[in-house]
Amino acid sequence: MIIDATFWVAVSFFIFVGVIVYFKVPQKIDDSLNESIKKIKESLDNAEKLKDEAKNILSEYESKVSKSKEEIKNLISSAKNQAEKNIIKTNEDFHKVIENRKKSAEEKIKQMKTQAIKDVKNSSIDIAISSVERIIKNSIDKKKLDKIYISSIEEAKKILKNKSI
Numbered sequence: 001m002i003i004d005a006t007f008w009v010a011v012s013f014f015i016f017v018g019v020i021v022y023f024k025v026p027q028k029i030d031d032s033l034n035e036s037i038k039k040i041k042e043s044l045d046n047a048e049k050l051k052d053e054a055k056n057i058l059s060e061y062e063s064k065v066s067k068s069k070e071e072i073k074n075l076i077s078s079a080k081n082q083a084e085k086n087i088i089k090t091n092e093d094f095h096k097v098i099e100n101r102k103k104s105a106e107e108k109i110k111q112m113k114t115q116a117i118k119d120v121k122n123s124s125i126d127i128a129i130s131s132v133e134r135i136i137k138n139s140i141d142k143k144k145l146d147k148i149y150i151s152s153i154e155e156a157k158k159i160l161k162n163k164s165i
Contacts, residue, residue: 121160125156125160128156129153129156132152132156133149
């Protein structure tokens with residue numbers, strides 16, 4: 001029988017396969033691949049958990065942001081309302097002050113008018129008395145004139161004082 005090179009290649013191939021099976025290389029490769037698959041699955045599971053946690057955190061922050069926006073809107077609304085109230089109060093205070101000043105000015109005008117009337121009355125009384133004195137001096141003799149003058153001055157003063165009061 002003639003043994004050629006193909007035979008020896010086939011024999012060496014079977015020996016090689018036998019050695020590989022004897023040392024359990026396919027099982028070790030399978031275990032290694034299974035362990036790698038297991039690690040990859042664990043990594044994927046961890047990644048899924050992290051993704052879920054990230055989604056939860058994101059939703060929490062989004063709700064916090066929306067609550068913050070609502071609070072800001074409420075604060076702005078409250079500030080606007082307070083500002084409007086302050087403007088109304090300031091406006092009312094201003095009108096009260098102006099009204100008080102107006103009343104005070106009117107009161108001063110009344111007082112000045114009353115004082116002017118009194119001054120005019122007093123001046124007219126003085127003018128009337130001096131006019132009466134001149135008329136009497138020119139028309140009557142000195143003794144009669146003095147008596148009439150004194151009595152009429154006293155009478156005029158009493159009458160004018162009663163009228164002015």
